[in-house]
Amino acid sequence: MKDFVRFLKTHRPAQFGLALIALVMAAAVFAGVISPFGPMEAVPNAFFLKPSTTHWLGTDSQGRDLFSRLLHGARYTLLVALAATTLSLLTGSLVGALAGYFGRWVDMLLMRCVDFMMSFPSFLLACVAVAILGKSLENLIWAVGIAGAPSFARQVRAEVLRLRSLEFVEAAHSLGYSHWRILGRHILPNCLSPVIVLGTLGMGGSILSVAGLAFLGLGGDPFVPEWGLMLKLGWDQSTHGAFQVGIAGACILVTVLGFNLFGDGLRDWLDPRSRTR
């Protein structure tokens, strides 16, 4: 940890990324305290107001305060993306670990499935998954989560393959430990760093995928203040909604940029070879 703080002090982009993430997280956590209005609270006869002292960023087509909705939107956007990324991370790591550790037919079978999933463009895969599951934010999590799992599976498998032949694993074998214990206690903890990097970068990807799917109208209830849905709502209103599209998109950009910068920084820290690049 100390090492990481020291690294962070020298790595400007990672600092910047972390700052952006912290900003968005603060908005999400304190949305209830900061926002002057409720996210669903409609002010009568106040549609499409320009930014003013009461409504900092104006109002939308229903007379709801945009600033408040954006703050609450940070909650939805981050939670949905976090849930989707966690789902990819867990299923992908499990598949990759089993394939890498047991090898032979297990590896054959699992990795062919992974290759097969990778033969579909992941965004299309997510679209089709939502079509099957039904349109809602919860189903977006499943769709994006499953579509993102293969890259984790590949990474973890490669890592497990490398570790499996190392001496400490051999030592654990000769001590008579069970496969699950070796995998869970000795191998997986050592795979953690590349998975964390991939997860951080995956957060950015998940946010973009979720926003994209929501924009296509696959996100269910259009009034939930998720940023992708807000963007769609603005887009549907064409000229009047342009401002809403602009700021909702900017929020997405800033958040994804934060995760990408921080993820790149983490990778540089964990893999010193990439620092020169």
Next chain:
Amino acid sequence: MLTYIVRRILATIPMLVGITLVSFLLLHALPGDPTAVLLGQRATEQNKQELRRQLGLDQPLHAQYGQYVGGTLRGDFGESHRTNQPVLTELKQKIPATIELALAAMFLATIVGVSLGVLAAIKPRSVFDFACLSMALVGVSMPVFWLGFMAQKVLAGELKWLPFSGRLDFGTWARFQSDTGFYTLDALFVYQRADLFADVMLHLALPAIVLSTVPTALIARITRATMLETLKQDFIRTARAKGATPAAVVLRHGLRNALIPILTAVATQFGYLLGGAVLTETIFAWPGLGRYVIESIDALDARPLQASVLVVATAFVLVNLLTDLSYAFIDPRLRKREAA
């Protein structure tokens, strides 16, 4: 090299079988009874039974799958219940639209991405390098549909430099007969009119630029990274020492050796564009495959969805196959290894 090629081609066969299986199962996986979707709410049970028999849905799954594959091989993808058109007829218009857009975007992305990457790698840590890296990072972090909307608002709405959306101006489009579905080719060779071709290109420009942002950013990053690596090699120093011009060192000795990762990036991105242009096509009302998928999902129209998934996944697999095969031609080492 021959064994490599044969083995690689054989490996795609199970993939293709799997793709037909998945697209076949889609019909049953979509929510709702397909006959109810077709007949509407007032259909009697008898009507539904009748239709099930007509469509062959009362047969066991494996028999249905056999019929599906047979139909697919003959080019019979069924009918869309939304438009009552054979899916094949619709695909013949949608696929060229997507390919035209994807090729234009890829052309831009490759030229801009590789040039930026090479220039940044020549002078690492310079202002130009920093600007390139920052732009690439913003490029991959940006929601494409948002960029599309903003570009549309500014370049088409405010400045009126480029047309707003669609593939042609509405007046021209109503009279435009396209046999191939490739409007650029039709304007040039069937109509042989330069003004029509210009109109098609102008309509193509904005969607292609927007669609190319992410691939450009990724290609620039990969080109820069591999070029940096390559330019450190001994043979580059040798080339410099023997007095090769800087341009020759960078292009002939450097870029050529850095080509494989760059080519992989280009090909993968192209594969994604074929199926991943959904968002851009939506923004610019581009009547392509991606838009078709979303419209089919909205209407729970199973046949077009099945067919588009089949087409996109097959194209993706074939693009990857061609990429792998082209390594053998680009990289002499791969050839040697097989021969030895």
